[in-house]
Amino acid sequence: MNAYVEAAYLITFGSIGSYTAWILYKSHSVSKLAQELKIDSNSESKS
Amino acid sequence: MKPKKSPVIRVIGFLALIFIGATLVLGLKITPPDAIQGQMVRIIYIHPPLAWVAFLAYGTTAIASGLYLWKRTRARIWDQLSGASAEVGVVFTGLTLVTGSIWGRPTWGVWWTWDPLLTATALLFVLYLGYLALRKLPGDINQRSKRSAIAALIAFIDVPIVQMSVLWWHSLHQKPTVFNPGQPAQIHGIMADTLLIGFIAFTLVWLWLLFTRLGVIKLEEKIELYGLEVALRERRGEVNKDLVETSQDSHSKTSLSTSSKQGPDSQVLVQK
Known part of the structure; x- marks a missing residue:
């Protein structure tokens, strides 16, 4: 396999994977905080 | 949740x-x-x-x-x-x-x-x-x-x-x-x-x-709004507390100033 192709695929899927992991981590930590503050995470905000 | x-x-x-x-x-x-x-x-x-x-x-x-x-x-x-x-x-x-x-x-x-x-x-x-x-x-x-x-x-x-x-x-x-x-x-x-x-x-x-x-x-926005609400409540609470303290202070000052005009005997009465 060509090194350029390998690099392109690795960077693309590595970055998307990292971004996905970050969103999931963020989702987990924000949900935990909402739970501690007793905020209903499923209701719509009316601001 | x-x-x-x-x-x-x-x-x-x-x-x-x-x-x-x-x-x-x-x-x-x-x-x-x-x-x-x-x-x-x-x-x-x-x-x-x-x-x-x-x-x-x-x-x-x-x-x-x-x-x-x-x-x-x-x-x-x-x-x-x-x-x-x-x-x-x-x-x-x-x-x-x-x-x-x-x-x-x-x-x-x-x-x-x-x-x-x-x-x-x-x-x-x-x-x-x-x-x-x-x-x-x-x-x-x-x-x-x-x-x-x-x-x-x-x-x-x-x-x-x-x-x-x-x-x-x-x-x-x-x-x-x-x-x-x-x-x-x-x-x-x-x-x-x-x-x-x-x-x-x-x-x-x-x-x-x-x-x-x-x-x-x-969810982040809800937490932000919740934080603002809590801060506002605390602020209102502080403001109310300040208002009570200020009104109490001004009341006692007014009483004192009134009493000081009236003489030392009335000041003693107000303080009592």
């Missing part, structure tokens, strides 16, 4: 994984090398789909921003959707630039050149980074949303410029291949199928990322 993840989002995530797997297997193992580009052609299965998703994301941001600015349809959801989509768009634009640069090095002999398409894409990346920075500015949430929505609409002007730059100006980048029958270099068979699967895979990834990020943004 975890945000409810809709079954549709779960299905999208599952399908995205299948299509990504198919793109990887077909793109890296099954499709043949190109007669001219050799193995380098394999980047085509990820580079145009990344650019497509970036456009899709910015299109969604522009529509959502327009809906937020229009008084009849104004709702928090449009601002939140706009922010979520722009963030995913920035990630995909960055990857479009990186994969394009990797493809450009062996093809054009340079990692980067100030070609109209490349420059307009780099500008697009910077514009939406600015948009995301604008969203983080402190201040009134509705004021911030309005400013961001206007910025998103201004930034979107660059999207058609990027798309049309290869036709408007002389560019190193090739002209549209798939939907351009006039183009001599065309894509057929398994190579065309893999490219289509790549487009579907990245679109599904975008949808999953968008809705998951949207859920996080909604």
Whole structure:
């Protein structure tokens, strides 16, 4: 396999994977905080 | 209380994984090398789909921003959707630039050149980074949303410029291949199928990322509003406390001043 192709695929899927992991981590930590503050995470905000 | 993840989002995530797997297997193992580009052609299965998703994301941001600015349809959801989509768009634009640069090095002999398409894409990346920075500015949430929505609409002007730059100006980048029958270099068979699967895979990834990020943004906003509410309550409580103290102070001062006018005997009475 060509090194350029390998690099392109690795960077693309590595970055998307990292971004996905970050969103999931963020989702987990924000949900935990909402739970501690007793905020209903499923209701719509009316601001 | 975890945000409810809709079954549709779960299905999208599952399908995205299948299509990504198919793109990887077909793109890296099954499709043949190109007669001219050799193995380098394999980047085509990820580079145009990344650019497509970036456009899709910015299109969604522009529509959502327009809906937020229009008084009849104004709702928090449009601002939140706009922010979520722009963030995913920035990630995909960055990857479009990186994969394009990797493809450009062996093809054009340079990692980067100030070609109209490349420059307009780099500008697009910077514009939406600015948009995301604008969203983080402190201040009134509705004021911030309005400013961001206007910025998103201004930034979107660059999207058609990027798309049309290869036709408007002389560019190193090739002209549209798939939907351009006039183009001599065309894509057929398994190579065309893999490219289509790549487009579907990245679109599904975008949808999953968008809705998951949207859920996080909604919750973050609720926490922000809750924090503001608590701060306001505390402030009101302090203000009330201050008011009570001030009124008590002024009352006693008034009594004292009244009593001091009346003489030492009455002061003793008030103090009692």
